[in-house]
Amino acid sequence: MNKFAKFATILIAGALTVGSLAGCGTSTAKSESSNEILLWGQQTGPDAENAKKTFDAYNATNPKYKVKFVTMKKDTFNAKLATAGRSGKDVPDLAIVASEEVPSWHSQNLLVDWGSSLDGSKVTADAYIPSAWEAGQADGKQYGIPSIIGSWIMYYNKDLVDKYVPGALDDNIVTFDEIEKAGAAAKADGVYSYANSWGFQNYDNLYLQMGGKWLGSNGKISVNNDTSKKVFEEFQKLYKNGWMVPNGEDVTKTFLNGKLVFMPEGSWSLANIKKASFNWGETVVPQWDAKHLVQCSGADQFVIIRSKAARSEEKMKGMVDFMSWMQNNQLEMVRSGANPSSVAMLDNEEYTKMPQSFLLKDENIRKAINIITTPGLSYVNSEIDNRNWDMIEGKADIAQTMDEIQQVAEQKMK
Amino acid sequence: MKKKHQGLWSLLFLGPHMILFILFFLIPAVFGIYIAFTDWDLFGTPQWVGFNNFKEILFDSKSIYHTQFMNGTRNTILFVIFTVPLCVIVPLVIATMIQAKPKLYKLFQSLFYLPTLFAVSAVMLVWSFLLSLSYGPLPKWFGLKINITSTQPWAWVALVLITVWWCVGQNLIIYVAALNGVPVEQVEAARIDGAGNFTIFMKILMPNIRFPLFFTLVTTTIAQFNVYGQPLMLTNGGPNNSTRVLMMDIQNNAFGAGIPTAGMASAMAVLLGLLIMLVSVVQFVVMRRQD
DSSP states (O other), X not given: OOHHHHHHHHHHHHHHHHHHHHTTSOOOXXXXXXXXXXXXXXXXXXXXXXXXXXXXXXXXXXXXXXXXXXXXXXXXXXXXXXXXXXXXXXXXXXXXXXXXXXXXXXXXXXXXXXGGGGTTSSOOGGGBOHHHHHTTEETTEEOEEEEEEEEEEEEEEHHHHHHHSTTTTTTSOOBHHHHHHXXXXXXXXXXXXXXXXXXXXXXXHHHHHTTOXXXXXXXXXXXXXXXXXXXXXXXXXXXXXXXXXXXXXXXXXXXXXXXXXXXXXXXXGHHHHTTOSSOEEEEOOOBSXXXXXXXXXXXXXXXXXXXXXXXXXXXHHHHHHHHHHHHTOOHHHHTTSOEESBGGGGGOHHHHTSGGGHHHHSHHHHXXXXXXXXXTHHHHHHHHHHHHHHHXXXXXXXXXXXXXXXXXXXXXXX | OHHHHHHHHHHHHHHHHHHHHIIIIIHHHHHHHHHTTEEOOSSSOOEEOTTHHHHHHHHOTTSHHHHHHHHHHHHHHHHHHHHXXXXXXXXXXXXXXXXXXXXXXXXXXXXHHGGGGSOHHHHHHHHHHHHOTTTOHHHHHTTOOSOGGGSTTHHHHHHHHHHXXXXXXXXXXXXXHHHHTSOHHHHHXXXXXXXXXXXXXXXXXXXXXXHHHHHHHHHHHHHHHTOOHHHHHHTTTXXXXXXXXXXXXXXXXXHSSSSOOHHHHHHHHHHHHHHHHHHHHHHHHHHHHHO
């Protein structure tokens, strides 16, 4: 083998190695040059299927800009959106983000506001549930157009309610007093009256019901207070008396087995609940005071992602047209338990027959919908999820744990 | 001329590995150390802050990063203390038993090695199911009514036993190979001289396999210091952060929710790396002295 052949062999080997490494990178569909709106979502399971059906139906109307929907897991979505958004290259045109994420993405300068592109279109505030529309705002600008509303609600076993707390649902509102009464009456039969399957959802609702405020007098997040303590004392009481499903037990299974009276859960869990062999129903989350209703929810938002390549006016119009079409066509997306965000959907006959429609049918409940977008609360919620059982089970001091959670939120927001 | 040929052939064989080593280890390691001295959100330009990250992590008791580091390091060290001896002794005992070649010893060797082939996520999912209060057979068989993964000391017991079960095969293979290399004459001579099994094990087998043993001790220690998947998936660091190891905080600070604090995460990783180096050096020194 001569020198040249050896050198060439080494070069080829090196090039193959580097080439194979380059091949490891993922390619992302580019949308700037094509007649398509690239939409990223973080839906999975039935939600993803229903969303795809909806966008396929839009494409079937032959719009100038068709929607290409790419869905991925939440972690991947967050990482890819952050990376692409920061670089400004290979970014999607639109992304569906949770309402509480709008301030965070906005603060990282990744979003473009819908601004004047909405002028003269049907996409106006009065076309949406007010709280859902407002959840898309940041610094006085509209960064998100509402998609669907997902809520932390409460499922109940009608037969067990009639047995242990008859009349509790006469006003369709269940209070913590009634949950305690149900727990005391049902305990001897091995039946629970409450469950804590998602810590921060239960905490956020009860905190606001008890009059808690997320921001302190200095305008910064403040949760290490008496209200938080009171919230966890109430949960502790339910747990220590044996009225709450123990930590580690599958809550949905307990409910489906007829061993749980009231189950706070997501409206998105409807498909599971439909398997129940008993009479069941849906209502708002349990209330501290029936006269002061609070019902926390989230409204996914269509946001525009900042791109280095300028989007044409025509494409922006295509995106607004898509939003306008969505107002009347959210039916598929709400089949898995969510509620629509557009007013136009409220009269849809099929939707009004869905069990979750109670949230928007009743004027009082509709007004009680609270979509939280407080900056920094996501840090608190994440910590609550990690630590809530420690406080409930008495393994950690409530005040001290809330101090630590406060410290994390403050430092993360620096 | 012949030397030149050898040089080119060496380059040809080493080249691809060197490229991979430089791209995926050396450059990231040097960059990671640099990042430890900066304030960086992963996307913008890193801002040089000198030793500030290290000062805050080590000395600022009001900082969450100090709390995370102290708690994470403590739990990581506990994990190493609990698992390393078992991950060395258990496979050594099994290897010695296999060495005696009992019936079906090859089957048992394969069975013990099997868990090592599975990814940590798969192992932890299976064990989470087995220990689940609602679905798991183990709490039912043993009549346990507590949630093992959220109650101490059971959470530690579960973490340690599952880790040992998972990684026993790796060292087992090395020990079996090492024991096979022990001269049979030495063992037979000792037996003729009246040595029992324990004496043969301590005086003949152990000295003969001391280098593989030392190798596995160091590699197992390093691996267990980098523990991440087991507590993340089995206990999520609970109860009360008592099984939250340092790698969980490093990952969360760099890639978790919100604005990343990659500089702080890198500084923690550098400190963990220094700790691992220190422990490895101590192990080297002790072993050399004994040698």
